[in-house]
Each structure stands twice: as C-alpha cells, then as structure tokens.
Amino acid sequence: MDTLIENWIARVAQAAGVGGRLAIRGGGSKDFYGGPQRGEVLEVGGLRGIVAYEPTELVVTVRAGTPLAELAGTLAGKGQWLAFEPPHCGPAATVGGMLASGLSGPRRQAVGALRDFVLGVKLLDGRGEVLSFGGQVMKNVAGYDVPRLIAGSLGTLGIVLEVSLKVLPQPVAEKSLRFAFDEASALRRLNEWGGRPLPISASAWHDGVLTLRLSGAAAAVAAAQRKLAGDLLDDAEAATFWVSIREQQHAFFAGEEPLWRLGLPSVAEPQGLGPTLIEWGGAQRWLRGGDAAEIRAAAAKAGGHATLFRGDDALKVSVGVFQPLSGSLARIHRNLKQAFDPQGVFNPGRMYPDL
Amino acid sequence: MSMENTIADRRFTLDRAELIRRLRALLPAHALLAEEEDMRPYDCDGLTAYRQLPLLVALPESEAQVQGILKVCHELQAPVVARGAATGLSGGATPHPDGVLMSLAKLKRIVSVDPVSRSAVVQPGVRNLAVSEAAAPYGLYYAPDPSSQIACTIGGNVAENAGGVHCLKYGLTVHNVLRIRAVTIAGEIVEFGNAALDAPGYDLLALLNGSEGLLAVITEVTVRLTPKPELAQVVIASFADVRRAGDAVASIIAAGIIPAGLEMMDRKAIHAVEPYVNAGYDMEAEAILLCESDGTPEEVAEEIGRMTAVLEESGAAGIRVSQNEAERLKFWAGRKAAFPAVGRLTPDYLCMDGTIPRKRLAEMLDAIAVLSTKYALRCANVFHAGDGNLHPLIMYDANQAGELERAAAFGAEILELSVRFGGTITGEHGVGIEKIMLMAEQFTIAEIDAFHRVKAAFDERGLLNPGKGVPTLARCREYTQARVGSVATLPRL
Numbered sequence: 001m002d003t004l005i006e007n008w009i010a011r012v013a014q015a016a017g018v019g020g021r022l023a024i025r026g027g028g029s030k031d032f033y034g035g036p037q038r039g040e041v042l043e044v045g046g047l048r049g050i051v052a053y054e055p056t057e058l059v060v061t062v063r064a065g066t067p068l069a070e071l072a073g074t075l076a077g078k079g080q081w082l083a084f085e086p087p088h089c090g091p092a093a094t095v096g097g098m099l100a101s102g103l104s105g106p107r108r109q110a111v112g113a114l115r116d117f118v119l120g121v122k123l124l125d126g127r128g129e130v131l132s133f134g135g136q137v138m139k140n141v142a143g144y145d146v147p148r149l150i151a152g153s154l155g156t157l158g159i160v161l162e163v164s165l166k167v168l169p170q171p172v173a174e175k176s177l178r179f180a181f182d183e184a185s186a187l188r189r190l191n192e193w194g195g196r197p198l199p200i201s202a203s204a205w206h207d208g209v210l211t212l213r214l215s216g217a218a219a220a221v222a223a224a225q226r227k228l229a230g231d232l233l234d235d236a237e238a239a240t241f242w243v244s245i246r247e248q249q250h251a252f253f254a255g256e257e258p259l260w261r262l263g264l265p266s267v268a269e270p271q272g273l274g275p276t277l278i279e280w281g282g283a284q285r286w287l288r289g290g291d292a293a294e295i296r297a298a299a300a301k302a303g304g305h306a307t308l309f310r311g312d313d314a315l316k317v318s319v320g321v322f323q324p325l326s327g328s329l330a331r332i333h334r335n336l337k338q339a340f341d342p343q344g345v346f347n348p349g350r351m352y353p354d355l
Numbered sequence: 356m357s358m359e360n361t362i363a364d365r366r367f368t369l370d371r372a373e374l375i376r377r378l379r380a381l382l383p384a385h386a387l388l389a390e391e392e393d394m395r396p397y398d399c400d401g402l403t404a405y406r407q408l409p410l411l412v413a414l415p416e417s418e419a420q421v422q423g424i425l426k427v428c429h430e431l432q433a434p435v436v437a438r439g440a441a442t443g444l445s446g447g448a449t450p451h452p453d454g455v456l457m458s459l460a461k462l463k464r465i466v467s468v469d470p471v472s473r474s475a476v477v478q479p480g481v482r483n484l485a486v487s488e489a490a491a492p493y494g495l496y497y498a499p500d501p502s503s504q505i506a507c508t509i510g511g512n513v514a515e516n517a518g519g520v521h522c523l524k525y526g527l528t529v530h531n532v533l534r535i536r537a538v539t540i541a542g543e544i545v546e547f548g549n550a551a552l553d554a555p556g557y558d559l560l561a562l563l564n565g566s567e568g569l570l571a572v573i574t575e576v577t578v579r580l581t582p583k584p585e586l587a588q589v590v591i592a593s594f595a596d597v598r599r600a601g602d603a604v605a606s607i608i609a610a611g612i613i614p615a616g617l618e619m620m621d622r623k624a625i626h627a628v629e630p631y632v633n634a635g636y637d638m639e640a641e642a643i644l645l646c647e648s649d650g651t652p653e654e655v656a657e658e659i660g661r662m663t664a665v666l667e668e669s670g671a672a673g674i675r676v677s678q679n680e681a682e683r684l685k686f687w688a689g690r691k692a693a694f695p696a697v698g699r700l701t702p703d704y705l706c707m708d709g710t711i712p713r714k715r716l717a718e719m720l721d722a723i724a725v726l727s728t729k730y731a732l733r734c735a736n737v738f739h740a741g742d743g744n745l746h747p748l749i750m751y752d753a754n755q756a757g758e759l760e761r762a763a764a765f766g767a768e769i770l771e772l773s774v775r776f777g778g779t780i781t782g783e784h785g786v787g788i789e790k791i792m793l794m795a796e797q798f799t800i801a802e803i804d805a806f807h808r809v810k811a812a813f814d815e816r817g818l819l820n821p822g823k824g825v826p827t828l829a830r831c832r833e834y835t836q837a838r839v840g841s842v843a844t845l846p847r848l
Contacts, residue, residue, distance in 0.1 A: 055608075056608045056609045057714065058608060079611055115558055125805070132798075132802065135777070136778075137710040137744075138523070139522070139710045139782035141782065142781050144562055144565070145516070145561050146805070146809070148561035151558060153558075169613065170611075194473055195473055195582055197494075197583065197651065216650070218657065219651065220653060220657075263552060264551050265472055265550035266552075267472040284552070304549060305554060323555040325556050329547075329556065333556055333557055335813070336557060336809065339805065339809055339812050
C-alpha cells in the first residue's frame with residue numbers, strides 16, 4: 001500500500017485511541033465551506049494522479065489529491081469533461097475536496113449534480129479500514145450506494161482516497177442569450193421553458209437580467225436560439241460570465257456580507273429577502289445578508305432549505321451552517337457517522353455540531 | 356447452501372396468534388391473509404425458482420396502516436418483507452418464513468402531477484408506465500423505462516434502482532427521484548430529499564435508491580418528469596460478427612455521441628424474438644445494435660447522420676433507420692419482448708445482470724459461448740450495450756434433474772467474470788437472494804461489514820428484509836474458503 005495511506009492509517013488509529021480529532025485538508029480551496037474546522041490538520045493533497053482514464057468508457061478514476069484543474073485538462077484533451085461543472089473555488093482545488101463538498105455548478109439544472117456522476121469511491125474510514133464501494137461502471141446496484149452517500153459528506157465519514165466519475169463529451173455548440181425580466185417573470189419563464197424540450201444548460205438571473213445558456217448539437221442550439229429570441233452574447237463574454245457565476249467572482253458575490261444559498265423548488269415565488277441571484281432554473285437562489293431565522297423559515301415554508309454558504313465563524317456557530325434536521329433524520333445521521341467513524345475522528349462539526 | 360439457508364440465516368421465534376390478533380386490530384379483515392391458499396400467490400417474485408410462504412400477508416391501504424404494521428412487527432420482532440408488483444428478478448421480495456409479507460399494491464394513487472415544476476407525487480404501488488401516461492397530456496414523461504414497465508411499480512423501481520433502455524442518456528431511477536417518504540421499522544415517518552434539487556445533510560435519498568427494502572418502507576415518491584423529445588428515431592445495424600458489433604459500441608461513444616438508447620442482441624436472442632413479434636430484425640445477423648437518437652428534428656437528423664457513419668465504418672452489414680413512430684416502436688418491441696420471447700423457447704430461464712466495461716463486451720460473449728458448451732445449456736444474450744449491462748438468458752428445464760443447478764453455476768461464472776473484468780454482479784436487478792453469496796466475490800469482509808453497519812443505522816434489529824442483499828460475515832467466510840481451489844462454488848438452489 002502507498003506509504004502515504006499507511007501513514008494516515010496510523011494517524012487515524014492514533015487519534016481514535018486518544019480521542020483526537022483530525023481536520024482533513026486537500027488544497028484548502030473550500031476551507032470557507034461548512035462549520036469551523038476543529039482538530040489537527042491532516043494534509044491529504046499528496047495522493048495524486050489519474051489511475052485510469054478511457055474516454056470510450058466515459059469513466060475516469062482519479063486519486064483524491066489530484067488538482068481539479070489537472071483532471072479538467074486531461075479530460076479536455078479528449079473532448080470530455082465533468083458535466084456538472086464543479087466550482088473550483090481556487091486553483092488549489094482537489095478532486096477529493098470537490099467530492100467532499102458535493103458542490104455542482106451552473107450546468108446542474110440540465111445534467112444533474114456531482115452525486116449523479118459518482119460511480120465509485122475508495123475510502124479510509126475511522127476504524128482505519130480502506131474500503132471500496134461502487135465501481136467503474138455506469139450501472140451497479142451491488143451493495144448500498146455508499147459512493148453517493150460520501151459525496152457532500154464534508155469529510156465526516158472518512159478520508160476519500162480515490163474516486164471514479166462518469167465523464168461526458170463536451171457539447172458541440174454553445175450560445176448564451178440575455179433577456180430583461182423582473183424576478184417573478186424570470187421564474188415563470190424558466191419553469192415554462194423547463195417543461196419544453198429545449199437545450200437549456202444554465203440560467204442566471206440577477207437585477208432584472210436573465211442570462212440563459214444553450215448547449216448541444218449545433219442544429220438544436222440554433223433552433224432554440226430562434227425560438228427563444230433574446231440578445232445573443234458574444235462567445236468570449238459568455239464564457240467569462242459563466243465562469244464568474246460558477247466561481248462566484250460575479251459582482252453579486254463581492255463584499256463581506258454573509259452569503260446564503262437557498263435550495264428551493266424551482267416554482268417557489270420570489271422570496272423578497274434581499275439582494276438575490278437565481279440559478280438552476282429557479283432551484284438555487286443566492287442571498288446576501290438577512291436574518292438567519294427568517295431565511296431558514298422562508299426556505300422551509302417554500303419546501304426547501306437554506307445554507308450559510310459564506311460567513312464568519314461566529315455567525316456559523318450561532319445559527320448553524322446547514323438547515324437543522326428533523327429528529328429521526330438527525331438520528332439516522334448520527335448512526336451513519338457512528339458506522340463509519342465510531343470515535344468521531346473526522347471533521348467534527350464541519351456539517352452539524354453533533355456529527 | 357440453499358435458498359432456505361440464506362433467507363433463514365436468521366430465524367425469528369414469535370407467536371403467530373398474537374401477531375394476527377395485533378394486526379387484525381389495525382387492518383380490515385380482507386387486508387390480512389393467513390390461509391395458505393390465500394398466501395400462495397405471494398410466495399415468490401420474478402425469481403420463480405425460489406418459493407417460500409410467509410407467516411402472514413398484509414395488504415395495507417394507507418400510510419397509517421403501513422406505520423401500524425411496522426410498529427407491531429418492531430415490537431414483536433417479526434421480520435417484514437415489502438413487495439410491489441413482484442416483477443423483480445433477484446428474489447428481493449421472496450417472503451421470510453417467520454415474517455409478514457407486506458404488499459404495497461393497494462397504495463396505487465397518483466397524488467399529483469405538476470406540469471410547471473415537472474414532477475409527480477405517487478404512491479409506491481403506482482405502475483411505472485402509469486406515471487408517463489398521467490404526464491403525457493403535458494408533454495412530459497417519466498424517463499426510466501425498465502422492460503417490465505407495464506407491470507412494475509415505482510416503489511419497486513426505487514428499491515432496486517431500476518434502469519431501462521434509455522438510462523445512458525436519461526439516468527437510472529436514482530437520477531430521477533426527488534423525494535422519498537418512508538416509514539422506518541420503528542414506525543417513524545421520514546422524508547428523504549424534497550421538492551428542491553438537494554437537501555441538507557447526507558444524501559440519504561441516494562442511499563435509499565437500490566437499498567432493496569432493507570432500510571425503510573416507501574410510502575410516497577416524488578419523481579422528476581422530463582419533457583418529451585420532439586422526435587426520436589432508431590437505427591438498427593446488423594453485424595456478421597459479434598466482436599465488430601461490440602467495437603461499434605465503443606466507436607459511437609468515442610465519436611462523442613451519447614445515444615438515447617444503445618442495445619445489442621445476439622443471434623439466439625434475435626431468433627427468439629423475430630418469429631414472436633416480427634420486429635423486422637435481420638435473421639442472418641450474428642448481432643444487431645439498436646441505436647436511438649432523440650431531440651429536435653434538426654438535432655436528430657444531425658445525430659442519426661453521425662451514428663450511421665460510425666456504424667458503417669465499424670463494418671455494419673445492414674443499416675435501417677425508423678421512418679416513423681410506428682416503425683420505431685416496432686423496432687423496440689422486439690428488444691422489449693426479449694425475455695418473454697426467450698421464455699417461449701424454454702420451460703425456464705435465468706436472467707443474469709452483470710455489468711462490465713464496454714471494451715470487454717466481445718471477450719465476455721466469447722466466454723459465455725464457451726460456458727454454454729461447458730454446461731450444455733443454451734444462452735441468449737441481450738445487452739444494454741451503452742452502459743455495459745449484460746442480460747444473458749440461460750435456458751434450462753427445472754424438471755430435468757440437475758439443470759437448475761447447472762444454470763445457476765453457469766450464471767455465477769458469468770458474474771464472477773464480470774467482477775474480474777472490473778464490473779459488478781448486478782447492474783439493475785439487485786442482489787436479493789439470487790446473488791447474495793456473490794457479494795463476497797465483489798467485496799471484502801470489511802466492506803460487507805460496513806454495509807451491515809449502514810443497515811443498522813436504519814434498522815438496528817435487522818427486521819426489514821433479512822437475509823437479502825448483504826450476506827452475513829459467516830457466509831462470506833464460508834464462500835471465500837470454498838472458493839480456494841474450486842472453480843465454481845455457487846449459491847446452489
């Protein structure tokens with residue numbers, strides 16, 4: 001076995017024995033996300049490299065410390081990519097951090113989330129065992145779907161060593177259109193369009209302007225462009241714009257005000273909670289500032305949930321990063337944490353205070 | 356080892372009269388079956404080689420009744436097996452001799468269809484196809500389409516994470532379910548997921564999909580509806596050589612095409628199907644590929660052109676493109692009827708479900724041909740070629756001494772090869788009891804143990820569908836020891 005992994009097994013065993021805590025860290029690009037980190041930092045970025053990549057299988061297996069940019073480059077060389085357009089949040093981003101954070105980018109509304117592309121995971125759990133779940137094939141129902149459970153678990157269940165992901169060919173054509181709509185009209189249009197077979201791959205509304213991206217076969221994109229009208233964006237400008245949404249470099253995200261992410265049914269009414277940027281056809285809404293209790297109540301009432309995506313530690317501790325879970329769900333969470341990390345070694349409090 | 360042994364690895368001692376008395380207090384008289392002749396229709400699922408009478412059959416008509424039954428069973432420590440339409444092929448719904456078989460067939464209401472949010476809320480006993488039918492007036496449909504979609508139910512689809520012929524492009528059940536409402540064995544109602552695209556905490560929604568009724572009993576599901584493409588067309592390519600057909604599959608993907616469906620049938624399957632449904636398949640071919648494109652008319656024209664070019668370059672002997680919707684459905688009818696068509700040729704058959712990397716397709720077909728000779732049993736091959744999911748149909752006659760055992764051994768060798776090729780023992784049919792011992796082929800003892808801990812996180816006493824899906828550690832050790840020095844040690848029937 002890799003000496004790095006052997007060292008980590010020893011570190012985990014040592015921590016588990018003395019009630020120690022480890023804060024797992026890949027590139028550190030997502031340090032801002034989740035509850036304040038506690039415990040001794042365990043650097044895991046050293047486990048790098050693409051283990052297997054065959055474009056005709058549409059699958060890549062990659063070690064968790066591999067820089068996300070490196071993986072993206074390799075895939076692009078074969079005309080493929082991670083279709084869920086993961087946010088990097090900085091040049092140091094690793095594949096493991098991407099998986100642990102579970103975040104998806106603008107294309108999520110069209111192709112699915114990160115978890116939809118996870119096929120297999122190799123994990124070092126809190127008992128010091130190296131475990132493989134899932135595999136390298138598209139369809140696999142042997143055993144519980146632990147790989148998707150690990151996606152977005154913020155390192156609370158173990159150290160991800162290796163991941164197998166489904167990859168897809170990049171679309172042949174892409175165009176972005178712009179429309180002037182108020183929030184309610186934009187939401188109405190997005191839901192109408194969502195019910196039609198249109199190749200919409202991303203949407204972003206802010207401050208009276210809706211930007212729409214079309215992706216697919218050249219003929220399909222051209223046909224949709226004619227149907228939807230709207231003002232065509234210059235290709236370079238469009239590319240920059242979508243990166244700015246994915247990476248939160250857009251002006252909306254600037255400044256120190258807390259940033260809230262609301263996951264709502266796409267049909268939820270405008271929430272009237274403050275400055276808003278809407279993505280995913282209405283299903284992801286970003287908010288700046290506001291009262292935590294009011295935001296959480298509004299999100300729950302609309303049938304969704306609210307995450308304190310960026311904020312200072314004091315606020316995170318006082319209101320919690322993620323929407324609180326019901327009693328029975330919380331208990332299942334604690335039981336699963338216990339199943340993979342019985343001594344509570346990994347990333348305590350990164351997701352919920354008691355996990 | 357026998358079927359009775361694996362299901363009954365855990366026996367439960369309970370007072371049947373007491374259980375009946377408690378359940379009678381909850382259910383109308385017709386919703387509780389205790390006589391053998393009434394329970395007989397529930398003694399198996401699609402894996403008909405395995406039959407077992409339960410202690411009782413309960414037919415709840417509401418979530419409250421489901422909850423009540425589970426509370427009683429939890430208290431009395433009675434095992435519970437949930438069942439939908441019982442079309443499953445792996446014995447996931449085979450009853451436990453000491454427990455309650457709970458049919459969810461009466462929970463069959465489509466609660467709502469919302470064209471604006473493109474979602475439908477349905478009870479678990481709703482048939483897969485009924486969802487698409489209810490959504491059709493809005494130009495929407497439910498994408499996962501297992502071949503049993505006329506009969507199979509959404510609850511069962513979720514429990515098995517069912518696929519279908521279009522899942523390369525549109526995903527499996529797990530990709531098309533937004534929310535599951537379920538009852539735990541302790542009788543608590545829990546919601547996994549919601550009407551948004553994600554939920555806080557661990558992705559338990561994903562974990563529930565494909566959990567084979569071991570974690571909770573589903574009482575309601577919100578599914579995502581997909582806009583119906585304006586047009587779909589299918590290309591049929593026939594090949595004089597199986598290997599070329601396999602290579603053509605890889606070439607299509609390499610060309611950057613994700614077909615809406617990409618299916619393969621070998622000569623035996625073609626010869627079973629064609630006289631049965633007259634789908635227009637080439638009886639001279641060694642293999643045919645069905646390759647579908649959908650989207651706008653412009654997009655389909657462009658993609659069909661690209662597909663045809665690749666298929667020609669790959670050495671297809673003949674290529675036909677469906678000219679209208681009726682012809683497209685006719686071309687698909689053959690593929691969708693493959694199982695019953697093979698069923699006409701043989702008293703019994705076993706359907707395997709391994710998945711392998713696409714590049715090993717031709718190699719696997721060669722190996723199956725060798726095994727067919729070795730076991731002296733015929734085998735027709737139907738593949739979801741696009742995602743490497745194989746359905747070899749092993750033909751046998753249960754009335755001939757030893758044939759069932761030979762068929763099972765044949766099947767197990769195919770699945771062992773699937774694992775060795777870097778794949779899995781089951782792509783979409785589930786482990787159930789059929790493949791439970793082969794779990795030890797694919798997973799280490801530590802991994803199997805982790806699965807048991809996941810189960811315990813939901814069902815500490817192990818009452819939901821015991822003896823299914825995950826083998827006991829003792830069974831794993833038994834399997835591993837028996838494997839040493841032996842070619843095929845299999846879950847004999």
